[in-house]
Amino acid sequence: MRITRVDIFGYDLTYVHGTYVMSGGREIGSLPSTIVRVATDDGVEGFGETCPLGPAYLPAHGEGARAALRELAPSVLGLDPREPPRVYDRMDEALRGHAYAKSALDVACWDALGRAASVSVSTLLGGRRQESFPLYIAVPLASADEMAAHVEARRTEGIHRFQLKLGADPCEDVARVRAVLEATTDEDVVIADANAGWRLQDAVVAARMLDGLDRVWLEQPCPTLEECLHVRRLTSLPMVLDEVIDGVPSFLRAWQENGMEAINLKVSKVGGLTRARQLRELAENLGISLTVEDTWGGDLVTAAVAHLAASTRRELLFTVSFMNDWTNEHVAGHEPRSREGLGVAPDRPGLGVDVDVEALGAPLFSCEA
DSSP states (O other): EEEEEEEEEEEEEBBBTTEEEEEGOEEEEEEEEEEEEEEESSOOOEEEEOSSOOTSSSSSOOOHHHHHHHHHHHHHHTTTOOOOHHHHHHHHOOOOOOOHOOOHHHHHHHHHHHHHHBBBHHHHHTTTOOOEEEEEEEEEEEHHHHHHHHHHHTTTOOOOOEEEEEOEEEHHHHHHHHHHHSSSOTTTEEEEEEEOOOOOOHHHHHHHHTTTTEEEEEESSSSSSSHHHHHHTTTOEEEEETTTOOSSHHHHHHHHHTSSSEEEEHHHHHHHHEEEEHHHHHHHTOEEEEEEOSOOOOOHHHHHHHHHTTTSOOEEEEEEOGGGGSOOSSSSSSSSSTTTTOOOOSSSSSSSOOOOOHHHHHSEEEEEE
């Protein structure tokens, strides 16, 4: 089996609740998402998706993914998509960095491999360890009352894990956390996530004020690992590291410094399922819990996340996000779909979802052998 054609499609994703607000004045209403289709000489196809969370979150942006894929697509022609690590080797030879763009091609190869073998991607990633898993919802930065109301509305939908977007004035952020705690019960978990938005001194103030609160986790308070480690030494709150964990070296350094109880494993941030599986298995062996998700995306991103989550050890899976619950647009019939706060991975071959290619329109560009 050989890849004979690569098509790149684009569409816009809008946030289901209007505007998604993060620290530092970062606001998201609509984002460009990019879908990759690999076609083979055997008639098998595979799909993948990448959607950076704007240009000011990570070193990634929507148009950057498309530019990088113009360089990457020709390099994978003639390769066997059933061998994702070898495809990854070729992508690395063709272009340094740009893991978020490589992710879409990598996931498309896993999808094609699963379809060719008539097994699901979760089977390929080690086996379906759990039929369902708990989902979290991100709560955009707003007033304490607005964030508490958002949480109360999501609780009626079955969600019991809430990631609060913080990173503003530390005293006001602590008031936001306390308001949400009052709106929840012992069955709920609250994650205070600054998205690297606090200055070190503000993070120290916030961490000390939050210290001792039940059911609260602290996530990525500052931009650098060194700053996060400093904050960690001053609080008893369990810590999640996200933005600073982008591969095995950064993960091992953080682990050696006793830097966290959990990491946020975003598929596209680390370069796709090939690299995410490596990190997942390393975390499992070291006893580090995982949030499994991605930066942003629709049905295809959600399917990839679902398969990685379903094949993760239950006791180490902290939480998961289904991004397609956060967006209005759906290219695969809004599948996989959450039910009462739980996610389930599709059990059909590959990613297990059917992309409506006609709805995507003509490719932005194509590359053919």
